[in-house]
Amino acid sequence: MAQTHKQKRLSAWSTPVLLIAILLVFTVLITVFGDKSLARMAAQTLIRVTFVVGLWIFVGNSGVVSFGHAGYMAIGAYCSAWLTLKPQMKGLFLPDLWPFLANAEWHVFPAAVASGLLAAFVALLSGAAILRLSGIAASIATFAFLAIIYTVYSSWEGVTGATSSVVGLARYSDQWVTFGWASVTVLAAAWYANSSSGLALRASREDEVAADASGINMYRHRLISLVVSAFFTGVAGALFGHSLGVLNPSSFYLGVTFITLAMLVVGGIGSLTGAVTGVLVLSIIIEALVRMERGMEIGETTLALPTGAQEIIIGIIMILVLILRPAGLTGGRELRLRIGGR
Amino acid sequence: MNAIPQLFFDAMSLGGIYAMAALGIALIFGVMKLVNFAHGEYIAFCVFALIVPSTDAVAVMFLGKAPAFVLIPTLLCVGALVAVGSEFFVFRHMRKATPVAMMISSFALGFVIQNTLLLIYSSRPKAISLWPELNMPIDLIGASIPLLQIIVILTTLIVVVTLALLLKKTRIGLEMRAAAENFTMARLLGVRANVVITGAFALSGALAAAVALIMVTQTGVADVRMGGQIMLVAFIATVIGGLGSLPGAVAAGFLIGAASVILQGFLPLEARPFRDAFLYTLVIVSLLLRPDGLFASNSTKPRV
Amino acid sequence: MSKLGVYDVAVRYGKVPALSDVSFSVEEGERVFISGPNGAGKSSLLKAICGAVPTSHGRIEVDGDVLNGRSPEAIARLGLTMVPEGREIFGTLTVEENLRVGTGIRRDKSAIETDIDEVYQNFSILGERRHANAGALSGGQQQMLAIGRGLMTNPKLMLVDEPSLGLAPNIVDQVYETLVNLQKDRGLTLIIVEQSSARAARVGGRMVLLRGGNVVGDGDAAKFAESDLLKEAYFGQDKSEVPS
């Protein structure tokens, strides 16, 4: 007997549940067995899960590769800084903020939500323009968008502090908070992918002509997915600021774009499971490499990888995966329980 | 002091650099539909090939010590070799991959090259003085123009004309143009895919080396990040010019050069740091108005 | 040894089979028409022979050399050329440049210029417009150019996919006349996809009939034109179309 419709839906929902369970196991293991630095690494990883799964909501469903999401991340990160920093600090370092922001002293949680909303709003505006393009032209336009955001945030002295870092953000993002947000993002991604908008978008990605003929309004669905996606990347930006306590525009430029795309590609752009897998696998590799860069004692001698080797190795892994397993480690499949049926 | 000729020469020389970089990207896109994000790093690589590998702040000339008639051809070969090498090790294995997958892998390759340079030379920008006498100003139609600007403009012209002749008059040029239009058909007529693609990468790498030489002479620094900036602009020039169109890439390179010089000259002082933001906004606007490029004729079908 | 041998060849696009168990051979200097309804696999067969699509099964030989797994450019070097369906001329190149693209594989470089003149003699319109962009030619002129371009590789075996498609009848006659003459002059082996059995019969030669990816007939074109087999191939019930 084949699965009934209801069983199929349940089966689809098992994906986010299983993924969240994996994240939970990861967080618990590190909290119980790890030291402080590992806990920090776990929080960083879960922020990346939030970001990459957020990115996947757009890229995975629309098939358009975005180089611009680090821009939404920057918008979220700075927004949260504007809302949460102590007014005296802002008066000193960010003197040109509007009075409303200058006097704001929000808690981090509402500020994170507001940051996501601001990023989503900017996505609505920028996406309304960029998503009129398709394919490679759209990808290049997202790149131009990233460059715009970077230029603005690294030059707007009185509002963003330009290239000097903004410091003193509340340390809010421990591994549990970030686990919570990562889980919400995974649920939202699953919800979007199974919504009529997500399904329509994926159908249109397979066959643009057929989708056009069947009257699917690709533009609208792409825009919806970008807005949802930007919300979570914006939140990830806020979480990022509140994990290190320091913000600098260069944290939201090519480096993070590269590493997050690498995660998405290595895990597999085709599936939500791929997005999460990619983050976990690469984060663990990165952590191992960072430790090796610090040096390992083998007998008398200390072996250390030179600094920067990490990026080189990640880049090579990414290229190898693209060559050998173009659909990523998961091959575009979802982790799911089969409920009912044969 | 005459501002208009000054602006003109600034725009032409900046545009010339952009045009050459854009040509390198457009050549490869034309032949194999690869959006090569690693192109900027070919430029950076060539810059650093001029100096002795070390993490010190002061650059010691390596290839840069050689006299110009040795240095220029050698560096062009270095550029060609890096590009051909990257094709051999990476893109050759992706012939059947989608353009998007190739684009992402070129992005990764660029990162690998950049971080390799970082590892060897450190992230500190280094001062190098290559042919400093070229920055000497000379008087021309009432403006004081650095000799180098004139050389850049002439070089661009020479490069563009040489490339045009190469494509128009030589066997490999004919094969490249045929392959750019219809790769499968060209192969059915015996055109060797590997020869054409390697040729395109070699030319593209040599163009990157030319850009590297000019940039170093002009700015006097070697910085690991210098590839990224120029790559972005060149990229945008290729897209605005109509991906894969060589004349389009050249024209768009000059256009962007002119736009950024004009923005720099006429934007209010407090808006000047944001010049690039204005520039990229113009790019998005131009893409929206002409998604196939400013210079695409209406009859050509979209290639992307 | 046959000029061309096709043994048990199968071609599939993803999971969709286009050809299966196709076998036939062609002798040197022969003229063979491939016919069959739309979607029968005629173009797929030609593409498989010239290396444009991979075979999933079977073997193809030219002069005893196995072609499977060779690149199209390597196959072209064995003296095989393809004039594809839809012409596929290089529209941004001039007429003469189109003719020269395929000359890179020739060893007799000295004969290239006389061959170009010969093409211009056969198709005088091409000579008149030699410096025009090929994209500006009419459909029929493009077909002539595609044939001329194929000839410029100095082939021994030429595959032509539907030369008559979209051409006025008198032009089709002219194209066939040229092909037949060339074959006489050069000892070419010709494989031509032609939907019209009447035309094939008039030109004369052998006919291989394809249907649903299989060879369903092989014999003299003139005899085919009179038989029922052809009608059956075109109008007969296809098994796959019978609802099960």
Ligand SMILES: Nc1ncnc2c1ncn2[C@@H]1O[C@H](COP(=O)(O)OP(=O)(O)OP(=O)(O)O)[C@@H](O)[C@H]1O
């Ligand atoms: N690129 C392709 N991808 C998928 N299926 C294809 C492709 N090319 C051909 N086919 C399928 O293979 C089968 C044979 O096609 P082919 O083009 O060889 O037929 P044909 O005999 O040349 O038809 P026609 O007379 O219309 O030219 C058809 O069912 C077709 O749908």
Ligand SMILES: [Mg+2]
């Ligand atoms: Mg056909």
